Amino acid sequence: MIANPSYSYISPEDYLKGEETSPIKHEYRQGEVYTMAGASNTHVVISLNIASRLRNHLRGSGCQAYISDTKAHIESRNIYYYPDVIVSCDQRDKAFDNFLRYPCLIIEVLSPSTEAFDRGDKFADYRHMESLQEYVLVSQNRPNVDCFRRNQDGQWVLHPYGKDQEIHLASIDFRCAIADIYEDITFELPQPQG
Template identity: 40%
Template sequence: MTAVAIKMYTQEEYLELERAAEYKSEYYRGEIFAMSGASRYHNRITENLSIEVGGFLKGKPCQSFSRDMRVHIPENTLYTYPDLLIVCGKPEFLDNQTDTLLNPSVIIEVLSPSTEGYDQGKKFHLYRSLKTLTEYVLIDSQEERAEVYRKGSDGVWRLASEADDLEGSIEIAHIGLTLKMADIYSQVDALRQ
């Protein structure tokens, strides 16, 4: 058995490649990871969240960005694309390209079978290095289930809100928004038929 060498990239090389690429990739500690496409359930839920959150934030000092806004965490080198994020106050960017955000307040990930473990585990651990992050929201694309984790004043992350049926709701306290599960999963059943 022969070992296969993994090509390592600098962050500058990654950004140069990523900004010219036709597809999105994540970066972590020298490695580049291609991102797979999302299911129609995942896309419907993400679109519903964009509508609900974006509409709620109109005229407020916070704004939302969907999955094409890259986030960088300098403390651990991660570059990634959350499904939806919220930034309150002035957005801070890596450079004058303004395509890599450094200060999200809330990150929302829609879980897929292939990413669920990563999003709930390692990625959440890496996200916690963001000093500005106050809430992390996980929305399941396969069943009606959502969880909101919130950072306490002691710096400890705790499950703050959850729902597991269409009658429930979750609260994103940082922006004062209660999201109804029925709105999050609107039209998803039609896709499953």
């Protein structure tokens, strides 16, 4: 997601104003703006599968799922990211038009060019959101989901899910089969070594 930083400082206000009319999405990290790369069709289908199932699950609950055009604002770190799927159950988020500050769940579909950042610095930044209870990383290369869940002591615990398992997102009491996340996705079979 992050590439091509601009090295002159940009205020959060100028960033948000620019994003309103920009044909290209940018993430904002402490005064620097980064152009987002486009997503593959596999990435988009996986994100849509997750978002549609979450939307159905959350109907009437007071919680709302949003897709990749809604930013997560990490106010304490002066950061705006575009997660693939974000869920908020906090009424304070209704006051914002194009970002959320109090999500309980953030989901990123991993791309080869962003996986290290999503697992590293981005996750470190997201952990500053006190409302966040789960951070979920979804592979697009194989049926694999890593759910990091904040426990009662504030520690982040990994709950990995693989093929033929059922995922549980405790923050919104959601369950679904891994197969549902990867519906309509065909994985390439490994080539035999000769």
